[in-house]
Amino acid sequence: MLRTVLLTLSLASGLQVCPTPSSANPATDRLIIEHVTVLSMAPGAAPMADATVFIADGRITRVAQGEALSPGDKVTRIDGRGRYLLPGFADMHVHVLNRGYGRDYGGSVFEPDYMRTGDLMLPFLANGVTQILEMSAMPETLAQASEIESGAVLGPHVATAAMVDGEPPVWALNARTATTPEAGRQAVREIAAAGYDFVKVYARLSLPVFEAVVEEAQLEGLGVVGHAPAGSRNQADAVLRSGLSMLAHIEELPKLGGSMDSDVDSYGALARGRDISIATTLTTDAWIARQTRDPTSVERVQGIEYLHPLLVWQWTHANRYTAATSPELVQARDDLVVFTQRAFARLNEDGVRLLPGTDSIVSGVAYGFSLHDELSLMVSAGMTPRQALESATRRSAEFLGVSTDRGTVEAGKRADLVLLDADPLADIANTRAIAGVIVGGRYLTRVELDARMADLAERYRGLALPAGLSGEDDATP
Template identity: 30%
Template sequence: MSKYVEPSAVTGHVVVRDVTVVDPLDGSRTPGQDVEVEGGRIMSVTATGAPIKGAHIVEGRGRYLVPAFMDMHTHALETPEDMDGTYALMLANGIVGFRQMSGSRTLLASRREGTLPAPTGAPALLATAGELLTPLNASTAEGAVAAVREQHADGADFVKAGVTTRETFLAALAEANRLGIRLGGHLAPDLDPREAARNGVWSIEHLGPGVTVFAAASKQEDEVRAMRATRELPPLPTTRSTGALQAQAKMIKQMALNPATGTSETEARAYELADGSYDQGKAEELAAIFVEHGTWQCPTLIRVHTQQFGDSPEHTQDPRRRYMAPEELQAWDQSAAKFAELPDVTRNALRGHWDAQLRMTKTFADAGVPMIAGTDACGAAGIVPGFALHDEFDYLAEAGLDPLTILQMTTTDPARFLGREGELGRIGTAMPADLVLLDEDPVADHTALHRIAGVMREGAWWDRADLDAILERIAAKPGAH
């Protein structure tokens, strides 16, 4: 059950009638189709015919049917005891699956035992890591190897690098490759992204983060790297006692609100030097390496924007804050106040870096670097779950990506990323009945992705009025995290 999502009255045998079916794989649109659903699966996709007796009919004429969306970088299960509001916002925004970017032995055990919470309309957990690699569990190469082995034994889908060094990152990556488990996440500040790609890193999040990817596209790369630019982080515990684990969790949660509040003056200068000495040819060479080695990128532009414009009214006065739990908003506001105290030179460097991030995203897209859409929702200041994926669509468009590419980054590309092509991300017989009905053509304009007329999750249908009612219930008792 859910506090916010009432069970659908339209479920079981359902037909979305006379709709234009969009295939994100190639952008083709086929009008006049009946999509028949039963048992949570698509039974058939055929030319519109006579109404099917006994089936619920969803009228699709003049509308466009796409596979439902996937958010490939979230922390929705950071608070598994209270994720109902977050899940409801995801449903209302057409999101039916996610990749969990921080886990634990408890989370992995709950998944194995089938005890993860699943309120009405909940999205599917598509993949999860175990504990982040940090100085607590990976302060040495030997510790990093042991952490990877533990997560592999616990059934993690991948290992996420959080706070590492080049030595610990590469040691973990080598062990992950040996065991056949993927490793992705944050690049270490002293790690060349080309080296990470050549050694088989699965994914790079947030375009780095930090300056390391941008150093590789600088005419003054050696000078940028010599600055050894790192975030000013509080000391993390290096023991695994219960108290240390709790202390680490608290520190990481505080850091995660907005890591940019810890930007050092050295890092600010490194951004300015890297951005001012940008070399398009080197950026394209880097992109070619990523293509060659299949190194995925999850830019999370919404995340970097909320970091680098941490006290901007578009985030601090976002009307969608009304859906967030009060304690979450209090933490966000404290983070914004801390950001506002940064020196002007640091704030200017962070804001100036935004154009470089858009430019790099476009360069990667043009080169064919594989990319997925993600938000870093749940625990990050200014990011409203569900809605944030639509913010990401807008920022990807601002970077210059075309509408089809944006649609692919939340449908077919996640399926390919997870090795589940043929199972997710398209509309066809035997595919999951996870669908979004749009009022406009998403291949013509990415903003059509915001015009949701209804969402189907596992064959259950919520129309626009139902989705609005969900949002009103959350606003009346804010509970998203």
């Protein structure tokens, strides 16, 4: 049931198309950002002080130092003095709520204004996130991505990963199932035909089916992301050499062999040289541990007022992480936090590609806001601020195969940019100091973003939950 799907929260959701005609307009004006420090995130590029960035038709047309041009008609000049311009951020592991998950509720969940696309996506944009990887994509996700790309609504680019699992699937609502290699291949062919970008493998696939899925995905030109398959312990080489593109979590590594206590140093060797990426999800582990210790902590999450009331209800009334706790469980979840941070440090030292993913929808992990938490944890665990920023921009774009289009501040690239009031290279916490966001060449000032967010919070306060919700989860995981 939906209540379990949302509440379990380590995997959920997609996106639903709802018209929001007032939320997006074509980027017709030209922009000039003057006297700004450009952090291009291109390989080896040093910060460019006192730069001028020219934008037209949604693209960066020129980046020059100490240069200004006479503005023509319809030019918006942005004062960049004391500010820093860098590419928009990517969150490489999200699950965004959508009406597809309302099938068990019915009624108001299906009304067009109940879950509006622009509303669901606004917290990402307000936090400078202009690219997401949806890790449990459904047909609604594809429609949502298309609507954003068409310019009908404002939102981040949405890359899509559709799930394949064994029987019974962990998430019946949005997973194709396969118990034989041929069934796995057929599931991949369906995913490719539907237009998804990636296949997501999940935990109940057998190893032979997993290998068939990966092989078929390669034939179809799709990347494969996700979890270690069932029965893969001590099969690290088979899994990591299979062609898997990205592990969904650092904590997947112990499932391939070894122990969280004694084998942290071995995981870099396992992953190094396999051309595999890992989504970090450090903030998810931290929030699971925090709410196990203090069940009320989710009520104080930064940005909770901008989340859909149905999701907030799940966090506060039907949350499996707070439903039952004990000193032993608190310790186990604290131990997992320590492990993932230690493993992160070693993987980073060994040159494994680590990409920021939040697993947002997990209770405590708010859309958009959590990306800044993730970047801070990545730096605390051993990355430099520049490494973390490169991971959230250029390296994520490279993984998604869109680096010729975006991910750096260079001429010809799409104008998906973040303007900061403070230097994130000096302190990664400065990624929160957002003065404005440019998405597809459209400039959203901090004032406009704040006004949009305030309006969203006000409307969410007045949004009624579906009839019949209780304070208890009535399903089992």
